Amino acid sequence: MATTNQTYGASLPDQFHLISNHLLTHLSLIADTREMIRERAALEREYATKLRDISFKAVGKRAKRASALVVGDEPSRAFNESTFKNHTFDSAFQVFLASLENTARDHITLADSLDSEVVAGLALLEKRKDDLRKLEVKNYEKMLEERDGIYDQRIKAKAKYDDACNAVENSRRKQETGKHSAEKFDSLTDDMNTAKDAYLVSIAISNREKDKYFEEDLPVYEDLLQDLQTSLTTRLTSILSGCTMLHLAHIQRITTHQASNKKALESVNPANDQNLFIQYNQRPFTLPADWSFEPCAAHYDTAEVSLDxxxxxxxxxxxxxxxxxxxxxxxxxxxxxxxxxxxxxxxxxxxxxxxxxxxxxxxxxxxxxxxxxxxxxxxxxxxxxxxxxxxxxxGGDEGGGKPHSWKSSSFSIPTTCAYCDTSIWGLSKQGKTCKACGISVHNKCELKVPATCGDPDATIKKSEIVRSKSGAGTPASRTRASSNASVASGASVPSLTTSVSRASASIPEASPATPTSPSSAGGAQQAKVAFTFQATSPHEVSVSEGETVTIVDPDDGTGWVEVRSSAGATGLVPASYLKVLAASNGTKKRGPAPPPPIARGSKKVKALYDYQAQTEDEVDLEAGKTYELAEGGDDDPGWWEIKGGGKRGLVPANYVELIK
CATH class of the missing domain: 1.20.20 (F1FO ATP Synthase)
Structure with a gap:
């Protein structure tokens, strides 16, 4: 769409100051643009400096790692500069690093060009155009002053004419009263007409000046401002176009660098580089020999598997x-x-x-x-x-088919291993217990126990197996109940083969024994401490191995005995930690209470103590709560199966009592 060229002089009459202020706005735009380009140049220079620093660091690091990158830390053959050229990634990486340095240099060039060509050009343009605007405004104001002087002459002529008219009228009134003569009146009338003629001449001059100002002079000055604005805009556009060309040239150089990067990176061939690494790191290799049996230096032996x-x-x-x-x-x-x-x-x-x-x-x-x-x-x-x-x-002799079902267990009280007859002790699952027959063994003894779970005629103990091998003695008959008894050393408390929480559950804070103490039967019962025990609650007492203590209240089936230490302190200690001494008055040691048998017709049990399940086949107990006794849950005399809270599982028999 064609634009009709209009002029400020013809289209904006008497708008000189408005046009001048509009031109001033354009000049301020030059100042803003110049400041923006100057800051942009500083930013380019700062970016270039940082980019160059990054490039220098990267080049230095690459130089240190070049050989390791290409042929490894310890190549098996010599290499030279051509080796690096054959490595596709290292070559591409060098091109990439070089592009960083070139890009930094290009940004410096752009910053210098912006300062010298754009910022300086804008400053010069702003100064020249502003000076010209000021000159034209000054000339316009002079012309306006001359016009206003002519207008003032008209105003003065009008004032003189008005004064002459007033003088004539005053003379007329005085002549009527005889105070003025006719000659005086005529003289004043002539002066009035002269003033009138001068006034009419000034009007003609003012009108001509007015027409000339609005029709000739003012349009010229407004058009001069328009021409100044046109040249300013044209020159500003030209400078900004030059700035754009500088950026385009800069981008073209950056694009050239990136094109080189793209070409170099497209040539990267990981397989080629890996083959190069292999080429410079191949060494003779022989598969390590198989290991063979090495007999002990102090004992003659062969590599034959022992089948004792x-x-x-x-x-x-x-x-x-x-x-x-x-x-x-x-x-x-x-x-x-x-x-x-x-x-x-x-x-x-x-x-x-x-x-x-x-x-x-x-x-x-x-x-x-x-x-x-x-x-x-x-x-x-x-x-x-x-x-x-x-x-x-x-050779086919794979043994019996009744393996034990072992589960890891912790032992808060020393428990006898069913295989080696030594104590199992520890809170970090130091042994295992068979879920089926209830025997407990060390972790190290697990694989030494015959797979004869539940067989009453099977040999289990190490000593019995040894005697069987030598033909001396007869294998001891062992039922599940007797196995439990031997494991617990005469105590049927399940805490001997369960976890820490199960052991702590067997120590209620308020469970005083009620049976008659040995002292009331005719003398205090004495016991020797077999293991050192450290009290962990106010109800317990610390005793040392070898110490003789007095039994205040014997074990009532909980696995704990109340004693008086040699220091006079009274409290509970584990029953298995004590060895009861023979009483001089014939008093017999009171053994631990066995698990109570399940009476026929019993359907419910009441929990005596809290208990936390340790395995998936056990359930929790809450002291004082009633549970239903499951049918067929009396296979193990030390464990009963109950139902409660939607679950079914095993609990220690001594932790519950039957409800009739």
């Missing part, structure tokens, strides 16, 4: 354990292998079409799944090797 009774039991138990483990681990390993294969397919798809998914996330999942798969397949491989070795040694 005890070693064979160990192998049979270990074989059963390994088969159980591999049955669980192998399906997991196979499933994980399938997961990895599936993820590999997804990764290929995402890398071919990046928009379909996050390939990096899939790669992370593959790394994690591969690690898990490696761990599982290692377990399978070791178990398979273990099973093959033991099967070859046993």
């Amino acid at each position: 009774i005890q070693p064979k039991i160990y192998l049979q138990n270990r074989l059963a354990s390994s088969r159980s483990k591999i049955a669980n681990v192998k399906p997991e390993a196979e499933a994980k292998q399938r997961d990895v294969a599936s993820l590999q397919k997804v990764l290929v798809k995402y890398r071919e079409s990046p928009k379909t998914g996050d390939a990096e996330e899939v790669a992370r999942q593959i790394a994690e799944a591969s690690h898990q798969m490696a761990m599982l397949t290692t377990s399978v491989a070791t178990l398979e090797a273990e099973i093959a070795c033991i099967e070859a040694a046993l």
Whole structure:
């Protein structure tokens, strides 16, 4: 659409000051633009300085690591500069670093050009145009002053004419009264007409000056301001165009650097670089030899697997354990292998079409799944090797088919191992207890116990197995109940083979024994302390190994005895920590109460103490609460099965009492 050229003089009559202020606004825009470009140049220079510093650091770091990056820390052959040129990534990286330095230099060039060409040009333009505007305003004001002088002459002529008219009228009134003569009146009339003529001449001059001002002079000055604004805008546009061209040239140089980067990075070939690394790091390699049996220097032996009774039991138990483990681990390993294969397919798809998914996330999942798969397949491989070795040694003699169901246990009171007859002691699951037959053993003895759970005629103890091997003695008959008794050393309190919380539950804060004490039967019963005991509550008393104490109240089935120490302090100690001395008056040691038998017809029990379940087949007890006795829950005399709160499980028999 064509624009009709209009002039300020023709279109904006008597708007000189408005046009001048408009021009002043354009001049202020030049000042603002100049300041903006100056700050932009400073910013470019600051950016270039920091970019150059970054480039120098990166080049220095690359120089230090170049050989390690290309051929590794300890190459097996000599290398030279051509080796680095053959490494595609290192070559591309050098181009990339060089582009940083070149880019910094280009920003410095841009900053210098902006200062010298744009900022300086804008300053010169602003000064020249403002000086010209001031000159034109000054000339306009002079012309306006001359016009106003002519207008003043008209006003003065009008005032003189008015004064002459007033004088004539005054003379007329005085002539009527005889005070003025006719000659005086005529003289004043002539003066009035002269003033009138002068007034009429000034009017003609003023009108001519008015017409000339509005029709000739003012349009010229307004058009001069318009021309000044036009030239200012044109020149400002030209300078800004030059500024734009500087930026475009700068961008073109940056684009050239980035194009070089793009070309260099597109040539990166990881396989080529990896082959180069392999080439400079190949060394002779021989697979390490298999390990073989090394006999002890102090004892002659051979590499033959021992199949004596005890070693064979160990192998049979270990074989059963390994088969159980591999049955669980192998399906997991196979499933994980399938997961990895599936993820590999997804990764290929995402890398071919990046928009379909996050390939990096899939790669992370593959790394994690591969690690898990490696761990599982290692377990399978070791178990398979273990099973093959033991099967070859046993030759089919894999033992009985009644393995124990072991669960890890903690022991707050020393408990006798059913295998080696030594104490199990510790709060960090130092042993294991069979969930079926109730025997407890050290962790180290687990695989040495024959897999004959529940067999009353089976040999369990180490000493009995040894005697059986030598033919001396007869294997001791052992029922489940007698096993429990031997494990607890005569005490049926379940806390001897349970966890810390179960042990603490067997020590109620207010459970005084009521049976008659030995002292009331004719003399105080004495006991020797077998193990040092440190009190952990106000109801207990600390005693030392070898100390003789007086029994105040014997064990009432809780596993605790109230004693008076040699220092005179009274409190509770574990019954198994004491060895009762023979009484001189014939008083007999009172043994711990056995678990109460379940009376026929009993349906409910009441919890005597709080108890916290330690395994999945146990349930919690809350002191004072009533529970339903489960049917068939009396298989183990030390444990009863109850139902409560929607759950069913085992609890210690001594922690509850029957409700008739």
